[in-house]
Amino acid sequence: MTETRTDRAALERGLHHALAFLDGLDQRPVLARAGLEELRRALGKPLPQAGIPGVQVIDELVADAQPGINASQGGRFFGWVIGGGVPSAIAADWMTTVWDQNAALYAATPAAAVVEEVAGAWLKDLFGLPAEASFAFVTGCQMAHVTCLAAARHGVLRDKGWDVEHRGLFGAPPIRVLANADRHGSVDVALRILGFGLDSIVPLPLDDRNRVSAEGLKAALAAGDGPTVVVLQAGELNLAGFDPFADLIPIAKASGAWVHVDGAFGLWAQVSPDHRHLVTGVDLADSWTTDGHKYLNVPYDSGLAFVRDAAAHRAAMTLSTSYLPAGGGVARDPIDWTPELSRRARGFAVYAALRELGRDGLADLVRRTSRHARTLAEGIGALPGAELVGVSELNQALVRFHDPSTSATVQDHNARTDRIIATVNASGEALFGGVDWRGRRCMRISVCNWRTTEDDLTRTIEAVRGALLQNS
């Protein structure tokens, strides 16, 4: 048989390397072994004049890059909120690459357009969002914020008789943005990109449970007028705080505000009957964002935007020109809802993960990872010199380590916490990040990988015990 157009050899090498990597996850160190200089030396080859066979390219790429790969795909990576990939989602992502569809238009890729339609409807149902809401598959939660807040900008200015898509923001009625004081930085970036300016953000004060308080929201709403956007949060990135949506959203809506919710990972609480109470009333909002690449365990990049007012969403995003054949109002054209024109067919991997997990698997994933986060936090918190700072009902927790000397200051405890994190990470057994939380340095625990097992938790707690001994 002749192998003409298809370079099977390179693809087969790729498959071989992929399976070897996945099979080796339990053995390989979680933290990348290669440093900056080593990676620059290995990868920084001269660009060849004549091309190189694909097999050799892929072999060398794996050899040179893999020492610089963190095993976030494995079960002992607890740094940041980073999920892994369920098998069918990884495979669907491979197929997405092989099919190489431009998922801008139904006409360019009928199946990619329809798979988004189907997965979008499933997601609205899973999250309990209004059936009439529109949606978009984007690169991540930050771009989902851009999408939703562009729709918000359109909606609140339309209500004042101002067409922002034509007239822009210069000279428009100023928009106030009232936002959870502990919001994720991606909200600010989205607001900057959209021309709001950081100075237009009024931070909403938090109560003793780290949630926006009704009194704080009322006072902020009363302190001004004009078009207003309120940004709330489902799942704060350290202790997964959830704003009390059922109390807050009716207050905001009564004053005509658009309510946007950042639910990057926290919106997934809705899929678990044990955690659903955390997001009660979230469906009352006007727009919602979440990620596929975190809790759903879909490969990067995968963000999701939902907007109640589909007309505002479409007005903010649509592109129509004569050379692009639109779906004619029958098929859904992704281009009407996303900030990109040419784009990856992201729906396939989301569709696959949702089917592989099913409703029960999703509930179990949220339940299991939340239990794992608590087990880790309590196990580490019980080690000598450790302190359990906080553990959420969802998948996040904070611990910290005390300097044993009697004259130790907060700075000493902070430095020891960073030292313990660095020692654990260097051991290769597990990986954690650090954060300043209410003036104290903490180690963040985030569990959202479907692969994490009880055995991973035991290994991790032992690794932290080892790091404490090593630093005693």
Ligand SMILES: *Cc1c(COP(=O)(O)O)cnc(C)c1O
């Ligand atoms: C991760 C995260 C984001 C940003 O999401 P990306 O997918 O990285 O763009 C926004 N908000 C919260 C709460 C997050 O955890």
